Structures are given as C-alpha cells and as structure tokens.
Amino acid sequence: MGPVTIVVRYFAAARAAAGTEEEKVQLPDGATVADAVAELRRRHAERLPRILDAVSYLLDGVAVRDLSRPLTDGAELDVLPPFAGG
Template structure:
C-alpha cells in the first residue's frame, strides 16, 4: 500500500472541494489508478475535469496515465487554463 499526495489547482480544486488530499493506493499503482480512486471519491464533476486535465508527478509533466506512482510521491492536477 502506498500514499500519494494530490494537489488540485483552479477548476480541479473547485470540483474536488479541497486543495490537497492524501490517497492510499495499492503498491505498483499508476496515474490512472489514482484518477479512478479520485473519481470514486469525488464523483462526476471531478471526473469531467480529470478527463481534460494535465498532470505533474513530483513536478514533472506526465502524459502517460500508465506511469507509476511510487509511495510518497506528489500528483498535481492542472485543469485546462483559459487566457492567452
């Protein structure tokens, strides 16, 4: 079992209702596993945001949702931002 610290920004924070939370995941979990757990926890509003969001794993952009999440790592959820 491992723990991931999830930080939400902008619209993701509004959808989750929290700025940061800890998520317990089985060993060898991936970004997708974490996202599935977050969708179960927070429901459809966050699920919509997660489908369009970008992610940072310990500050590094990750596009591959099958990327591993080692115990104690941070996962930042960045929704699409408007502006130019």
C-alpha cells in the same frame, strides 16, 4: 511491499470540483497514475470526473504523458485544468 500514499494537489476548477486543495490517497503497491485517477473519480463522483477528462497531470513536478507511470510512496500528483492564456 505495502500500499503507497500519494498527495494529490488540485488547482483552479479541479480544486473547486474536489472541494479541497489537497488530499492524501492510499493505493496498492504497483499502482499507476491511471489507478490514482480512477480513485479520484470514485471519491469525487459528483463533480470531478467531468474536470478530469480535460486536465493534465504533473508527477513530482514532471508532466505525465503516460498514465501507466508507476507511483512511489510520498509522490505528489498535481491536477491541472486547462488554463486560458493570451
């Protein structure tokens, strides 16, 4: 199999740090959420890594608790910073 392409969507502070609402990321076959996060850190090394230390992720709308979860071609990975609520 070939590489997988995912869509990463950024919200709130993550959007500001990445400088975009979404982007496509191509990763090797067998890549995991952790691999995608490593690529995001590399792409946006100046501002995003600090935010990524505190975010949560949704993969195709489902909360990611295990970053070793494999990615599939066309998956959507949402990057959600902590939100204040009350």
